Amino acid sequence: MTTDKTPVQEPHHSQHQKPLLPILDQPSTRRTILKTAGAALGLAAFGEALSPLLVIPENVSVDEFLQQHYKELSDDDKKKVFARLEAETKEQFGADVTITDARPIPGVRFGYAINVSKCNGNGKCMEACNKENNHHRGVDQSYIRVLEMTKGSMDMEHGSTTFDHTVPQEDKFYLPVQCQQCDNPPCVSACPIEATWKEDDGIVVVDYNWCIGCRYCEAACPYHARRFNWEPPEIPAEDVNPNQGYLSNRIRPQGAMEKCHFCLHRTREGRAPACQEACPTGARIFGDLNDPESDINYVLKNKRVFVLKEELGTKPSFFYFFD
Amino acid sequence: MMAGSRVLFVLLSLFAVGAGVTAAMQLGDDAQSSTTEQSADKPVSRPVPAAPIAGKFSVTIRKPSGPPRVVTTLKDVHGSSVTVACSTCHTTRPPNHQNKTVKTLDEFHSGMAFSHGTVSCLSCHNPNDYDSLQLADGSRVDFTDVITLCGQCHGPQMKDYEHGVHGGLNGYWDLTRGPQQKNNCVDCHNPHAPQFPKMQPTFKPKDRFLEKARSEH
Numbered sequence: 381m382t383t384d385k386t387p388v389q390e391p392h393h394s395q396h397q398k399p400l401l402p403i404l405d406q407p408s409t410r411r412t413i414l415k416t417a418g419a420a421l422g423l424a425a426f427g428e429a430l431s432p433l434l435v436i437p438e439n440v441s442v443d444e445f446l447q448q449h450y451k452e453l454s455d456d457d458k459k460k461v462f463a464r465l466e467a468e469t470k471e472q473f474g475a476d477v478t479i480t481d482a483r484p485i486p487g488v489r490f491g492y493a494i495n496v497s498k499c500n501g502n503g504k505c506m507e508a509c510n511k512e513n514n515h516h517r518g519v520d521q522s523y524i525r526v527l528e529m530t531k532g533s534m535d536m537e538h539g540s541t542t543f544d545h546t547v548p549q550e551d552k553f554y555l556p557v558q559c560q561q562c563d564n565p566p567c568v569s570a571c572p573i574e575a576t577w578k579e580d581d582g583i584v585v586v587d588y589n590w591c592i593g594c595r596y597c598e599a600a601c602p603y604h605a606r607r608f609n610w611e612p613p614e615i616p617a618e619d620v621n622p623n624q625g626y627l628s629n630r631i632r633p634q635g636a637m638e639k640c641h642f643c644l645h646r647t648r649e650g651r652a653p654a655c656q657e658a659c660p661t662g663a664r665i666f667g668d669l670n671d672p673e674s675d676i677n678y679v680l681k682n683k684r685v686f687v688l689k690e691e692l693g694t695k696p697s698f699f700y701f702f703d
Numbered sequence: 704m705m706a707g708s709r710v711l712f713v714l715l716s717l718f719a720v721g722a723g724v725t726a727a728m729q730l731g732d733d734a735q736s737s738t739t740e741q742s743a744d745k746p747v748s749r750p751v752p753a754a755p756i757a758g759k760f761s762v763t764i765r766k767p768s769g770p771p772r773v774v775t776t777l778k779d780v781h782g783s784s785v786t787v788a789c790s791t792c793h794t795t796r797p798p799n800h801q802n803k804t805v806k807t808l809d810e811f812h813s814g815m816a817f818s819h820g821t822v823s824c825l826s827c828h829n830p831n832d833y834d835s836l837q838l839a840d841g842s843r844v845d846f847t848d849v850i851t852l853c854g855q856c857h858g859p860q861m862k863d864y865e866h867g868v869h870g871g872l873n874g875y876w877d878l879t880r881g882p883q884q885k886n887n888c889v890d891c892h893n894p895h896a897p898q899f900p901k902m903q904p905t906f907k908p909k910d911r912f913l914e915k916a917r918s919e920h
Contacts, residue, residue, distance in 0.1 A: 485877075495868070500902060507906035519909040541910060546901045610911070650880030652872060661899060662871030662891070675867035675876070683868075703863075 501554030508658030560696030570600035798830035
């Protein structure tokens, strides 16, 4: 930044005094003029690129702009931040909501399993996710994507998400894919600003206010599990779910990345995730991996379980089985 | 008596004891062929509280409300259809053990769809009391306890069910924090044609790459 004044000097003046940069101590040939012009352009572009840092965007309050990373917030800070977010939600969406900060239950590590033999692709889980998690209604967003797959193939590239016929089809099976809450999450490594991290109960969360929307994590995720808010969310006031968590289903701003969080505002209070309750086929099994008597451990011990893209070493907490 | 067996079942399911499964797998047939398709009140969905375990909330299993009622063509003074119990006819008629397919059924039973293996009506329906069902050993079991009947043949499903891995659940995964509700077999499976019905997907997230652009982004 200390050099940004030098290129504006005319090169020929520098012939007789000691120049700041060697490039200035050269005859004014076409080459040096072009070089200098290039350097000046580069510096100007650099300055321009950094210029957003000097102003607070119109749609961001000073408090929001100065808000610290979630992990840096004291309990008092959180109170203020949650109160501000609740007020903003009231103002923008006309809904009275409560934002809480459910923390991991000590000793609990969540796991999820899907019985692929039972899933029939009806999509009730996607719908429940959309409603529970205050997704943008304009694009019917959901953290779950149900793939219609040809029997005998596990190639997700050829799975269809747009099927719109009676299910299940005889020659197809259905593979719901959402965040696998990896123990070795590539999305977390990819984030340049630590806006996403893995918590003690295994859930990978996002601080939506810290996220800069670079979408590196979306590119890094081999399960295509992350969603980006391309638009400001639209949700009718009466459809807003008022029970919200800061790291989970509060309404996300445009430009923030989001993902499945195992409904942590529910599951950390002991409740089942919304997609599990909504599943009419009973294909979804959720529970505590650390409890040997849990439903999920019954699956792991008694069913032939597999994970998606095991070869990538992501170590998912999300399992699939046929029975 | 009825509540007692329910309590027992839930205890079994919660403690994952194999005894219930063993009993369930004994042998016998499985089909709860009720008197007719047009039962007046659906025999499902009355939540019944189960046994609380010390320090834990209960698991409630939905139960049928009781024996089905048969809708007749008669109307009462209020204009509602008159319904009758199965035993209304069947106490005066001898049971027909030969009925195995819908083709041999008539009167109230005509037009019934049946697709449940090779069992006969009286594999499940009780010829001595048509307002109840019978197990493979001939012992009486109430419609409300139909799970016991189904479990006789469907042992693996029963075992999964007891571990929360079949039939889904609502409420709390952590029973130290709140109660749980589970479905009954007949909530999802029609006992006469138990294959899970086909469905039509109703919700589909929009795909940014397949839909017309919504904005200039």
